Amino acid sequence: MANKSGAKKEDAVERKIVASNKKARHDYHIEDTFEAGMVLQGTEVKSLRLGRASLVDGFIDIDGGEAWLHGVHIPEYAQGTWTNHAARRKRKLLLNRAEIDKIERKVSEKGHTVIPLSLYFVKGRAKIEIGLAKGKKSWDKRHAIAERTADREKEEAIGRRLKGMRD
Numbered sequence: 001m002a003n004k005s006g007a008k009k010e011d012a013v014e015r016k017i018v019a020s021n022k023k024a025r026h027d028y029h030i031e032d033t034f035e036a037g038m039v040l041q042g043t044e045v046k047s048l049r050l051g052r053a054s055l056v057d058g059f060i061d062i063d064g065g066e067a068w069l070h071g072v073h074i075p076e077y078a079q080g081t082w083t084n085h086a087a088r089r090k091r092k093l094l095l096n097r098a099e100i101d102k103i104e105r106k107v108s109e110k111g112h113t114v115i116p117l118s119l120y121f122v123k124g125r126a127k128i129e130i131g132l133a134k135g136k137k138s139w140d141k142r143h144a145i146a147e148r149t150a151d152r153e154k155e156e157a158i159g160r161r162l163k164g165m166r167d
Contacts, residue, residue: 024133030132043077062104067103114130
């Protein structure tokens, strides 16, 4: 069955965003993104379903042919017992071999890193969007802000003209 946009209902996947790393797109040029599953404990999933997580200090490391997520804070589940998890433990990411090899090749180049961009649920499964990134210099950041401001002013001027107002 197709909807108004012509896409099938099955293609439209609902994402319930838990956390996003807004500062990552400001500090890095994102060259490529990947969606990865995560190996989690039960209380971590319950804590995520409550919408509690922070990706700010997170990074991904490739070790022994496996991808690991470090520094992401998933707070302890309030109703958890002695089975509760450590808030900042390292978590294994589920990626296929080709993706891990591609990431490992890029990270070996100077200036590249892998960072978490967002954490969300798709069909009840916790997923993380990771980005292959290259750090921005401070002048790059200033240039991006200036571009954004210029675009905003241009859009406002076009809107005023369409409404018949003077500049």
